[in-house]
Amino acid sequence: QVQLVQSGAEVKKPGASVKVSCKASGYTFTSYGISWVRQAPGQGLEWMGWISAYNGNTNYAQKFQGRVTMTTDTSTSTAYMELRSLRSDDTAVYYCARDYDILTPYYMDVWGKGTTVTVSS
Amino acid sequence: DIEMTQSPSTLSASVGDRVTITCRASQSISSWLAWYQQKPGKAPKLLIYKASSLEGGVPSRFSGSASGTEFTLTISSLQPDDFATYYCQPYNSYSKTFGQGTKVEIK
Numbered sequence: 001q002v003q004l005v006q007s008g009a010e011v012k013k014p015g016a017s018v019k020v021s022c023k024a025s026g027y028t029f030t031s032y033g034i035s036w037v038r039q040a041p042g043q044g045l046e047w048m049g050w051i052s053a054y055n056g057n058t059n060y061a062q063k064f065q066g067r068v069t070m071t072t073d074t075s076t077s078t079a080y081m082e083l084r085s086l087r088s089d090d091t092a093v094y095y096c097a098r099d100y101d102i103l104t105p106y107y108m109d110v111w112g113k114g115t116t117v118t119v120s121s
Numbered sequence: 122d123i124e125m126t127q128s129p130s131t132l133s134a135s136v137g138d139r140v141t142i143t144c145r146a147s148q149s150i151s152s153w154l155a156w157y158q159q160k161p162g163k164a165p166k167l168l169i170y171k172a173s174s175l176e177g178g179v180p181s182r183f184s185g186s187a188s189g190t191e192f193t194l195t196i197s198s199l200q201p202d203d204f205a206t207y208y209c210q211p212y213n214s215y216s217k218t219f220g221q222g223t224k225v226e227i228k
Binding site: 035037044045046047050061062095097100105106107108109111112113114 | 122155157159163164165166167170176208210212217218219220221222
């Protein structure tokens, strides 16, 4: 079945970087995009950005421009999200989700279970 | 950026009630809107896309509609499994800001 398996929980110090992985299976990886969404404790959903697994094009939410990098490895059907210069307010659950389009961010029809990232000194 | 105003933020209802949640877009997004359901500690789940198209496997008591820049998610007869938080999201542009969410609670 179609699924996205994310890497395990991370604890980071302020100023560090974190790289979360998202391994896809059950579908043709390069026929879709991957969006990343985060959710701080007790808060709503926040879209961070999108990458096309077809051609590697990216689109990042303005809030994260310059601090986030999204990549894919088509040989392993894995997407990655790296967030740098971490702050305490980056503490959140980070989700990857299959984005229905390969050319532009679209709706998200399959979600990973989430990766908890805790930023604390 | 397109802003989505979702209301109400909280809704108290009983099993069997008809429930309506609204999202209003700050500008035209045609029908490019999705609705998601999220339960505590779980990932969101796609319910509706293109304003009114039901995702496969989603019960038919869920429906979506659009009128101009106002979008509505309706649950025709609330079931115990439906108590959750619901989010709308536009997707016609590179701005995909979610609505603030509506928590459906047991009355």
